[in-house]
Amino acid sequence: MPLNVWAENPSALEATVWRADTVRLLPTPEQVELLLRLAKATRALINMExxxxxxxxxxxGEIDTGIKHAYWSQDYAQLKELLGSKNFDEALCLVAESWRSFKELLELKEQGRLPAWLDPKPPKRLKSLxxxxKHDNYRLLEDEKAIWLGYYNVKLKFKGDLRWWRERLQQGRLVITYDDVKGAWYAHIASEVELKRDMRAPLKCGIDLGRERLAAAVTESGVALLYRGTVLKSEYHFxxxxxxxxxxxxxxxxxxVQVWLEKRKWLFRRYRVRKRELIKNMAAHLARELYTLGVTEIYIGYPRDIAHNKPTEGNNAWPYWQTIKEIARAAENLGIAVYLVPEESTSRVCARHGCEVVREPRGLVRCPxxxxxxxxxxxxxxxxxRAGGRVPERVKVLSFTPTPEGVIERRKKRRGKPDSPAQRAG
Ligand SMILES: [Zn+2]
Structure with a gap:
């Protein structure tokens, strides 16, 4: 199953995709009041829909993926007035998109193309602000480091760098969010950009996802990258x-009671934010390392340890799907195709000899x-x-520990060949 644009068009050298820059807003106290008013109205609209x-x-059983109903309904007239019809429209597009992707996942599920543990759920109530x-209702004033919002006639200062926006083919939607963990407002500026990939000799890589090791990757050229789950685990224990x-x-x-509930929710939100950052860091690091090693195709196995679990544990049990999506996106930026492959029995059989292995302590397996x-x-x-790749004779193992702040490389005392590409990549 293809997971990104290069996997969908294996012969393409260019592709157009949407990307977003995230910058921190620096609103004045009056602007905060306005943002709060608009955000609460938007959230109300989204939740009504x-x-x-x-x-x-x-x-x-019908799934509404349009925006017409709310647009013509009188129940929404006040919200439309406050938000302005263009931005009202844009909020409805957000709702429609989340239902569309739910519908697509359901269809994939029916065709048997989703992993067993991935159980599509209808979009949830929006809790955040x-x-x-809309794309034509704001202007980015790069020199002033400000965003001008047309309908509300307000200029918001921001800090942070714009990467994708500079390369944009066209400007897309602006989404402003409030992060109550960090106590800050953020702007997410969407841009349509063109990605390129260079013609390189094909080189495959297999990735296994797990708990002890969030990701284990092996390339045909014999380099293995291990990403340890220790920090994510301790974040969870904390x-x-x-x-x-x-x-x-x-x-x-x-x-x-109210304070207690709020504090409790906040702790969970903080965990989710840190988990997301950790996974993003790992995905970006992994994609960059593999790119440096010359990998052109990544094959990710369906996580084996929950493949046969009850569906109720679903995708919230461990962030597999989130991890897969982040890897697919980070690799896409670097021109690497990503596919999902079925993974039955990949842990029970020796990759070299095809015979059954025996599980040993400390995550090892012994081949007869x-x-x-x-x-x-x-x-x-x-x-x-399984992806048709060549299993390397020997592998050189590099270990990393992803954290919400970045990826730590674990230096081994044993010295490798100083000029091997894997060494330089670190
Ligand atoms: Zn063997």
Whole structure:
């Protein structure tokens, strides 16, 4: 199953995609008031529409992916007035898009093209604050580092760099969000850009996703990259600990339920934000390393340890789908095609000899031919094999630890060949 534009068009050397720059807004106190008013109105609109579509879906099974209903309905007249018809329209587009992607996932599921654990759910109520601005209703004033919002006639200062916007073929939607973990407003500026890929000799890479190791990648040229899950795990333990501390205090008589609930939600949101950053960092790092190694095609296996789990544990159990999507996108930026491949039994069979392996402690597997391997590397090599790739004789292993702040390289005392590309890539 193709996961990005290069996988969909294997012979293409150019592709047009949408990308967004994110910058931090620096609103004045009066501007904050305006942003809050607009964001609350947008959220109300989005949630009214989600609720209506969810009812329709539950009652009839029909999925509304249009924007007409709200546009003509009188119930929305006040919100339309406040937001302006263009931006009102744009918020409805956001709703329509999330239902469209739900519909697409459902169709893929029916065709049996989704991993078993991926269970599409209808879009949820929006909890966060958001403002949508149509592409022709704002101007980016690069020299002043400001964004001018047409309908509201307000100029918002920002800080941060613009990468995609400079290369834009056309300007897209502006989305303003409030991040209550960081207590800051952000602007996400969409641009349509052209990506290019260079003609290179084909080189495949297999990736296995797991818990102990978030990702294990093996290239045909014999380099393995391991991304350890230790920091993500400890972030999760930290969350559990803080939540239980908070709940303990809630037993006292003088506690405030509202404050307690808010604080609790905030802890979960902070965890999700940090998890997202960690995964993004890993995906970007992995894609860059593989690009440097000359990889042109990535094959990701369906995560094996939840493949046969109950669907209720779904995609929230561990961020596999999020990880897959981030890798596909980061690789797309560098011209690498990404595919999803089925992964049954990739952990049970030796990638070199095809015979059944025995699980050993500490994530190792033993082959009856007498050699011992990392279970994840063996799985990644099996994925590589399944994708028609060549399984390397020997692998050189590089270990990394992704964190929300960046990726840490674990230096081994053993010295590798100083001029091998893998060494220089680090
Ligand atoms: Zn073997």
């Amino acid at each position: 989600h609720a209506r579509r969810r009812q329709l879906y539950e009652r009839t 958001i403002i949508a601005v 969350l559990k600990m803080e939540v239980s501390e908070l709940d303990k205090r809630a037993r006292f008589a003088d506690f405030d 031919y007498g050699h011992v391997m990392h279970a994840d590397l063996n799985a990644a090599m099996n994925i590589l094999k």
